[in-house]
Amino acid sequence: xxxxxxxxxxxxxxxxxxxxxxxxxxxxxxxxxxxxxxxxxxxxxxxxxxxxxxxxxxxxxxxxxxxxxxxxxxxxxxxxxxxxxxxxxxxxxxxxxxxxxxxxxxxxxxxxxxxxxxxxxxxxxxxxxxxxxxxxxxxxxxxxxxxxxxxxxxxxxxxxxxxxxxxxxxxxxxxxxxxxxxxxxxxxxxxxxxxxxxxxxxxxxxxxxxxxxxxxxxxxxxxxxxxxxxxxxxxxxxxxxxxxxxxxxxxxxxxxxxxxxxxxxxxxxxxxxxxxxxxxxxxxxxxxxxxxxxxxxxxxxxxxxxxxxxxxxxxxxxxxxxx
Amino acid sequence: xxxxxxxxxxxxxxxxxxxxxxxxxxxxxxxxxxxxxxxxxxxxxxxxxxxxxxxxxxxxxxxxxxxxxxxxxxxxxxxxxxxxxxxxxxxxxxxxxxxxxxxxxxxxxxxxxxxxxxxxxxxxxxxxxxxxxxxxxxxxxxxxxxxxxxxxxxxxxxxxxxxxxxxxxxxxxxxxxxxxxxxxxxxxxxxxxxxxxxxxxxxxxxxxxxxxxxxxxxxxxxxxxxxxxxxxxxxxxxxxxxxxxxxxxxxxxxxxxxxxxxxxxxxxxxxxxxxxxxxxxxxxxxxxxxx
Numbered sequence: 001x002x003x004x005x006x007x008x009x010x011x012x013x014x015x016x017x018x019x020x021x022x023x024x025x026x027x028x029x030x031x032x033x034x035x036x037x038x039x040x041x042x043x044x045x046x047x048x049x050x051x052x053x054x055x056x057x058x059x060x061x062x063x064x065x066x067x068x069x070x071x072x073x074x075x076x077x078x079x080x081x082x083x084x085x086x087x088x089x090x091x092x093x094x095x096x097x098x099x100x101x102x103x104x105x106x107x108x109x110x111x112x113x114x115x116x117x118x119x120x121x122x123x124x125x126x127x128x129x130x131x132x133x134x135x136x137x138x139x140x141x142x143x144x145x146x147x148x149x150x151x152x153x154x155x156x157x158x159x160x161x162x163x164x165x166x167x168x169x170x171x172x173x174x175x176x177x178x179x180x181x182x183x184x185x186x187x188x189x190x191x192x193x194x195x196x197x198x199x200x201x202x203x204x205x206x207x208x209x210x211x212x213x214x215x216x217x218x219x220x221x222x223x224x225x226x227x228x229x230x231x232x233x234x235x236x237x238x239x240x241x242x243x244x245x246x247x248x249x250x251x252x253x254x255x256x257x258x259x260x261x262x263x264x265x266x267x268x269x270x271x272x273x274x275x276x277x278x279x280x281x282x283x284x285x286x287x288x289x290x291x292x293x294x295x296x297x298x299x300x301x302x303x304x305x306x307x308x309x310x311x312x313x314x315x316x317x318x319x320x321x322x323x
Numbered sequence: 324x325x326x327x328x329x330x331x332x333x334x335x336x337x338x339x340x341x342x343x344x345x346x347x348x349x350x351x352x353x354x355x356x357x358x359x360x361x362x363x364x365x366x367x368x369x370x371x372x373x374x375x376x377x378x379x380x381x382x383x384x385x386x387x388x389x390x391x392x393x394x395x396x397x398x399x400x401x402x403x404x405x406x407x408x409x410x411x412x413x414x415x416x417x418x419x420x421x422x423x424x425x426x427x428x429x430x431x432x433x434x435x436x437x438x439x440x441x442x443x444x445x446x447x448x449x450x451x452x453x454x455x456x457x458x459x460x461x462x463x464x465x466x467x468x469x470x471x472x473x474x475x476x477x478x479x480x481x482x483x484x485x486x487x488x489x490x491x492x493x494x495x496x497x498x499x500x501x502x503x504x505x506x507x508x509x510x511x512x513x514x515x516x517x518x519x520x521x522x523x524x525x526x527x528x529x530x531x532x533x534x535x536x537x538x539x540x541x542x543x544x545x546x547x548x549x550x551x552x553x554x555x556x557x558x559x560x561x562x563x564x565x566x567x568x569x570x571x572x573x574x575x576x577x578x579x580x581x582x583x584x585x586x587x588x589x590x591x592x593x594x595x596x597x598x599x600x601x602x603x604x605x606x607x608x609x610x611x612x613x614x
Binding site for chain 2: 019020023024027028030031034035038039041042043045046049061102105106109110114116120121122123124125126127128129130131132133134135137138139141142146147148151182185186187190191193194195198228229232236239242243245246249250263264267268271272277280281284285287288291292295298299302303305306309
């Protein structure tokens with residue numbers, strides 16, 4: 001049944017292989033065509049604009065002046081771009097770690113069934129089921145300086161607690177990171193819950209019989225078995241956080257000042273507020289290359305883990321030839 | 324310390340920690356709902372008003388049905404736009420998700436049974452989702468305006484279709500992988516074509532999985548903001564965009580109205596999410612969690 005023709009294939013197997021190849025292209029051709037029609041022109045346009053100086057104030061975009069790599073040089077020497085990279089990395093790292101730590105703690109505490117388990121589960125996934133723009137506006141209702149969050153904390157702690165979550169440039173990025181953690185901890189929680197439930201019992205029981213402490217079993221038996229899921233939770237969350245736009249934009253538009261100006265925000269501002277289409281395109285190109293590098297590394301990591309899983313459990317889908 | 328005592332303390336600590344996070348997770352949602360029932364004097368009051376007193380439906384009637392008599396002139400938002408954008412969102416999310424699940428399950432069947440995509444290609448497919456949309460959205464809008472897809476249903480549906488395809492393929496594949504092959508082999512011996520085997524035997528067997536995939540992708544599409552913001556203008560507003568129009572308007576802070584709108588667009592999402600809560604892990608796990 002393999003689509004690859006083998007040297008010693010009989011005529012019957014050959015015709016079968018051809019039929020499978022036809023089947024394959026019937027399925028894939030429309031998809032490939034759609035991507036070619038939609039993505040190729042877009043990528044081409046983006047490259048065009050990053051090599052040609054054009055803003056909306058100039059005439060037709062196809063007459064823009066060719067400037068070579070000047071725009072890339074401009075972006076790379078722009079300190080504001082550098083800061084946006086730093087902020088994006090800090091935001092993504094901070095929120096990834098936050099989501100992971102809280103998600104893991106919740107998943108671990110919820111591991112064994114107990115009364116109220118289902119209710120906790122429902123409440124814990126609700127933040128993920130909130131539209132990000134809604135999260136931003138609700139955050140504004142909660143976090144203004146004399147708003148309910150500060151009021152509640154002041155009352156519970158009995159001391160005046162009045163940070164300006166949204167207007168103090170020193171903590172605004174921290175505020176959006178907290179929002180991201182609130183919004184997406186459910187994601188880490190769900191994946192890690194599924195991962196913990198799938199840890200096989202036998203090695204754990206074996207370690208128990210050998211008299212290992214609970215702590216040691218966790219570190220030396222369970223955690224290594226959980227590694228693929230842990231990596232998945234970290235990698236996916238990091239990538240999503242690098243792309244986060246709606247909450248930060250709807251809440252602060254990169255402000256106060258440039259305090260929450262992450263890469264997506266800065267690209268958006270450059271393109272749609274300053275109308276420097278070409279600079280925005282060059283920036284987009286650099287960010288795209290950076291993200292492709294990160295995604296490829298992430299994919300390599302995930303594939304390695306998946307292979308080790310496949311080796312351990314047997315491939316989920318038996319190889320095509322085996323059927 | 325006796326064993327039962329220690330267990331009681333452990334249970335207390337557990338409920339303490341879980342309860343703390345439950346409060347943190349739930350309070351903002353509660354606040355949104357409470358604000359949506361508050362009369363305008365309590366939206367921004369000091370000290371904050373924790374329970375709407377008296378609760379009022381004015382925000383809902385005004386935002387969703389354009390009922391002027393419930394609005395003080397200052398906050399009057401008279402059109403019924405939100406209902407229109409709710410309809411738009413429903414059409415766009417449903418259409419793109421149906422397409423994605425359909426194409427996704429066909430591809431997934433091919434991958435699961437005939438390896439039409441290698442594992443490397445399957446992972447590369449994820450790029451469609453993982454590259455931040457911001458890096459292509461500007462050229463995309465220029466391209467769309469050139470080919471007449473800007474501000475159209477088709478334009479948005481196509482983009483959402485492509486970006487949700489990776490999840491659709493991976494998730495439906497995880498269901499198809501669980502279908503035993505013996506059934507298909509029987510169908511094949513009886514002379515059914517590959518397409519017939521797929522559409523009449525395999526896909527019906529995983530219909531609950533297809534529904535779960537559909538709802539999962541619906542959640543992601545429903546809340547999408549950036550692409551909708553750029554490639555729609557006035558004709559095809561979706562709900563997240565409609566909501567953001569209430570921000571920074573000259574009327575100042577219209578928290579109650581925003582909240583009434585927010586509740587309306589969040590509740591469908593929560594219902595859908597709670598229906599498929601057992602399947603959410605599968606959607607995100609790309610075959611990495613074994614059951």
